[in-house]
Amino acid sequence: MPALTPVLAPPAPNPVDLLFHAAGQHATHPEADPRVGAVLHFTGNPPDLAQLRGRVSRRLDRLPCLSHVLRADDGPPRWAPVRPDLEQHVDAHRSRAGTDGVDDAVRELLRQPLPVGAPAWRLVVLAGHAAHEYCLVYLTHHSVQDAGNIVSVLETLFGPDQDGTPTSSTVPRFEGAGLPGPRQVISTVAHTWRGTRPHGLWSSPAQPLSGRRHTLWQDMPNRLLRETARAYGATRNDVHLAALTHAISQWAAEHRPEACRDPLPMMVPVNLRTHDETALSGNRFFLARLDLPGGSMPAPVRLRRTLAPTAPLKDPAYRQSLYRLTRHTPRTLLDQVIARSAQPDSLTAVGSIFTVRKPLRYHGDPVHRFAPIICCPNGFPLAVGLFLYGETSTASFRIDSALTGAEAIPRLWRQAVDDMAASVGAAVGGE
Structure with missing residues (x-):
C-alpha cells in the first residue's frame, strides 16, 4: 500500500542521534542494539491488517518520524525522506497461549531486524496469548525516535482526534x-x-x-x-x-x-x-x-x-x-x-x-496496559x-x-x- 510522505523535514541529526546510530552499528550482540518501542494491550478481537494499514496511512502526514531515514555513511549526516511501504512495516505475529506468551513474542520480535533501507519502525499485531485480547507492538530505533516520539506516534494513531489536550510527548x-x-x-x-x-x-x-x-x-x-x-x-x-x-x-x-x-x-x-x-x-x-x-x-x-x-x-x-x-x-x-x-x-x-496522558483505543477497543520497551546499549x-x-x-x-x-x-x-x-x-x- 503506497503511503504519502510528510513534507515536514527534521533538522540535521544531533550528537545523540549519531551516538545511538553508532551504538547500533557496533553492538556486540543484537540484544545490545538500541531498539525501543512499546506494547499496547487491548481488550477485543485482533484487527484487520488492511484496516490498520489504512489508519496509519491516513495519519502519516502528522508523523514525520515514520518517513525519514538517518543517512550517516555517505556524506554529512542527514535525514532523508523515504516513502514507507506499509505492507512491510505493518504486519502480524502469532504468540503462544499463556501469561508469558506476549513477553516471549516481544523478545523474539526484538531479535528480528527492522526494515532495511526504509524508515526504522514496525507495527505488529500480536494475538493468540488470550481470548478476546491482542497487542500492538511498536518497534523502532533510538537513533530515530526517543520516548517522546514513541508516545507521539501511538497517541496520534490511537488517541482521540483533535481533543484539545496537550500531547504527552512535549514539555x-x-x-x-x-x-x-x-x-x-x-x-x-x-x-x-x-x-x-x-x-x-x-x-x-x-x-x-x-x-x-x-x-x-x-x-x-x-x-x-x-x-x-x-x-x-x-x-x-x-x-x-x-x-x-x-x-x-x-x-x-x-x-x-x-x-x-x-x-x-x-x-x-x-x-x-x-x-x-x-x-x-x-x-x-x-x-x-x-x-x-x-x-x-x-x-x-x-x-x-x-x-x-x-x-x-x-x-x-x-x-x-x-x-x-x-x-x-x-x-x-x-x-x-x-x-x-x-x-x-x-x-x-x-x-x-x-507519563502517557491520553486514553488510547482502536475501533472502540481500549488499551488497558502500556508496556514500554527500553534499550540497553553496550557499556550500560x-x-x-x-x-x-x-x-x-x-x-x-x-x-x-x-x-x-x-x-x-x-x-x-x-x-x-x-x-x-x-x-x-x-x-x-x-x-
Whole structure:
C-alpha cells in the first residue's frame, strides 16, 4: 500500500542521534542494539491488517518520524525522506497461549531486524496469548525516535482526534519562559560537567559486561506510586529512582559488592522536546547524571535522601538551561560533553519515567496496559523505563546477562516501593 510522505523535514541529526546510530552499528550482540518501542494491550478481537494499514496511512502526514531515514555513511549526516511501504512495516505475529506468551513474542520480535533501507519502525499485531485480547507492538530505533516520539506516534494513531489536550510527548513548562539567568546557566553547566566524570563502576576488566540482555517487565498500581510520593513530599520519579537505587544496592550487596556504594551514579533522561518538535525524527533529551544514595539503608530512608539530588529535575529553570545549552552550545563542545559522558568508565544504570496522558483505543477497543520497551546499549549495565498510563505503571527492564542474579532487580524494585508505602502507612496508623 503506497503511503504519502510528510513534507515536514527534521533538522540535521544531533550528537545523540549519531551516538545511538553508532551504538547500533557496533553492538556486540543484537540484544545490545538500541531498539525501543512499546506494547499496547487491548481488550477485543485482533484487527484487520488492511484496516490498520489504512489508519496509519491516513495519519502519516502528522508523523514525520515514520518517513525519514538517518543517512550517516555517505556524506554529512542527514535525514532523508523515504516513502514507507506499509505492507512491510505493518504486519502480524502469532504468540503462544499463556501469561508469558506476549513477553516471549516481544523478545523474539526484538531479535528480528527492522526494515532495511526504509524508515526504522514496525507495527505488529500480536494475538493468540488470550481470548478476546491482542497487542500492538511498536518497534523502532533510538537513533530515530526517543520516548517522546514513541508516545507521539501511538497517541496520534490511537488517541482521540483533535481533543484539545496537550500531547504527552512535549514539555510545556519551559516553552515561552524567559531566559535563564547567568547563575542558573553556570549551575547547570557545572552540574552537567560533573556528570561526565569517570567512576569505573561497571567497566572492570575482571567483570566484563556481555552485551546480552534480560528483557523483563514489572507492573505497579499508579495509585501506589502517587500516594507514596505524596506521603513523602516527593514526586513519582523520586519514588521510582529511589526504588531502583535500592534494588541495585540490594542486588549488589550479594553479587557485586563494589557497586553497593554511596553515592550510586544514575543516568536520567531529561525530556527537552517542545511542541514545535512533536514527532520530528531524532532525540530531544539530555542524559543527566545524578549521584543517588546507595549502600545499605532502609527503603524509606533512601527515598527521603533521594529528594536532594533529584531537586534539579523539578526546577523549570534547570530544564530551560539544558534546553538552551543543547540548542545553542557550539557543536564541537556539545560533541565533547556527550562523548565524555559515553565513555565506558562514565556509563551507569539508566532510570527514566514517562507519563502517557491520553486514553488510547482502536475501533472502540481500549488499551488497558502500556508496556514500554527500553534499550540497553553496550557499556550500560541496565536500563529501566517506567511508563505511567491509566491505573497501571509498567516498567521495562533491560539488564546485562553477565550480572549474576540481576534478573531479581525488577522484583526488588517493586518490593522497595511496597516497603516505602508500608512505612508511611504504619506511621499514619500509629498517629
